[in-house]
Amino acid sequence: MQKKFSSDRYDPLSTERDALSRRNFIKGVIAAGTVAGAAGLVTGCSDGSDSSGGSAASSVERLITINVNGNSRPVDVLPNETLAQTLRNKLGLTGTKIGCDRGSCGACTVMIDGVTQNSCSILTHTVRGASVVTVEGVGGANGELHPVQQAMIEELAPQCGYCTPGQVVSGVSLLQRNPNPTRDEVRNALAGNLCRCGAYNNYINAIVKAAESA
Ligand code: FES
Ligand code: FES
Incomplete structure (x- = not known):
């Protein structure tokens, strides 16, 4: 009696197609992960400040110019970047310290237009047009x-x-x-x-x- 093939019988062509589509799927996942990782580096999310899944727009740096210690300093900043972060991490002005990072301790004090402010609580893009003085600029x-x-x-x-x-x-x-x-x-x-x-x-x-x- 001739054996009847069931509907899930071995089909070499179909198995090859499945393997190819799995391979393509895995390739796609790895490529997406690579792009996402690269995006994190480019946009500066690696400091953990935007790890909660902020919008793509909030993680794009923009070039602005700020006046620090009498000098115009062009710098790429994130919309949610604080002045303390910019001064220390991008302009090399590490005299400004970060203690609490929430406006309580005064370690990050700078002058903005002559008035003392906690630079950890000021967004950098808001000081365009103002005069910032750090401890490096008082002498x-x-x-x-x-x-x-x-x-x-x-x-x-x-x-x-x-x-x-x-x-x-x-x-x-x-x-x-x-x-x-x-x-x-x-x-x-x-x-x-x-x-x-x-x-x-x-x-x-x-x-x-x-x-x-x-
Ligand atoms: S780091 Fe404490 S007030 Fe800014
Ligand atoms: S915290 Fe040590 S001298 Fe003020």
């Missing part, structure tokens, strides 16, 4: 220290030093607005700059000394 043109920096050395103010750039910028900003502050005014001006080493009195002494020596 003289030939590298002379600002009187606040000199006084901080003399008063041995920095301990670990992590909060120091923020304390310097806050002190310089105060003396620009008020060259003869009282001790309480100095204390208020530094209120947003936390110091884990507890060197508050040293910083206040330094700024009072800088004001007296000016």
Whole structure:
């Protein structure tokens, strides 16, 4: 009796077609993964700041020019990039520190149009047209220290030093607005700059000394 073939019988042509389509599928997956990985590198998502699946538009860098320490600096920035990130990671101005990264500690303090701001809480693209001054820009043109920096050395103010750039910028900003502050005014001006080493009195002494020596 002739054996009847079932409908799922072995068909060499069909099996070959299946293997080809599986191979194409796997190729497609790997290619897509490669493109996605490359996109992450190009758009700077590797810092984890946009790992929650933000829109493609929010991960595209745009070239802007910002004025930092008196110089026009062209830089590619993401729409959600903070000024602290740009200063440190793209402009090499690592004097600005990042402590809390949420506007609480003052380690990232810079001046924007003369007013102290937490640069971790400012989007870089919003400072176009403004004048940004970091701790690298408070001294003289030939590298002379600002009187606040000199006084901080003399008063041995920095301990670990992590909060120091923020304390310097806050002190310089105060003396620009008020060259003869009282001790309480100095204390208020530094209120947003936390110091884990507890060197508050040293910083206040330094700024009072800088004001007296000016
Ligand atoms: S790092 Fe900006 S306030 Fe703490
Ligand atoms: S000197 Fe260490 S945090 Fe201020």
